[in-house]
Amino acid sequence: PKIARSVEKFFKDYKVMELLRRCGLRKSEGIPLWSILSYIFSNVFPDRSMYMQQKYGKCTAGFSKNTYYRFMQNPHTNWLRFTILLAERIVNGHLKDLTSDQRADCFVFDDSPYSRTGYKKTELVAKVFDHVSMTYKKGFRMMTMGWTDGSSFVPIASSLLSSKNDQNVIGTTKKIDKRTIAAKRRIMAQSKGTDV
Known part of the structure; x- marks a missing residue:
């Protein structure tokens, strides 16, 4: 929770969502971009991948691994x-x-x-x-x-x-x-x- 709050503050201070839209990241429906991005950025600090979190039943993401991988493999995001x-x-x-x-x-x-x-x-x-x-x-x-x-x-x-x-x-x-x-x-x- 403390890491997630720091990531959220960083996103707001540096207007990260605005930058991502300028770089071609779009999502029209489903899980909000904010949720996916804050999960990905917060995941860097505990040094655990989504795969390992799911394997040990400690995954805090509110979305499926398919959503995560589709987001990461989007060929249109610069x-x-x-x-x-x-x-x-x-x-x-x-x-x-x-x-x-x-x-x-x-x-x-x-x-x-x-x-x-x-x-x-x-x-x-x-x-x-x-x-x-x-x-x-x-x-x-x-x-x-x-x-x-x-x-x-x-x-x-x-x-x-x-x-x-x-x-x-x-x-x-x-x-x-x-x-x-x-x-x-x-x-x-x-x-x-x-x-x-």
């Missing part, structure tokens, strides 16, 4: 745009006022390996080069962009990168309507990191 807009609101609306004008702030880019052990059914998983161990690993490269003022760090955007070379892609691929956001993300996943 989650990348959402994280960018939300980070902009947090930085400009809250953190900039706490930072001295003399302190330099900057963008940080990180390209870390994200290994995937159960990769056979994971879409676009590839053999990617890990510059730390100097070996190829099965998984993705996680390209992350963030903002920092030296004290605070706010993640702005992230993208899982596969391989541009089809011979290195070992995961499955799906045919998706090229006009959707989901298809554009798949194209981005197979682009060069510097382009992304």
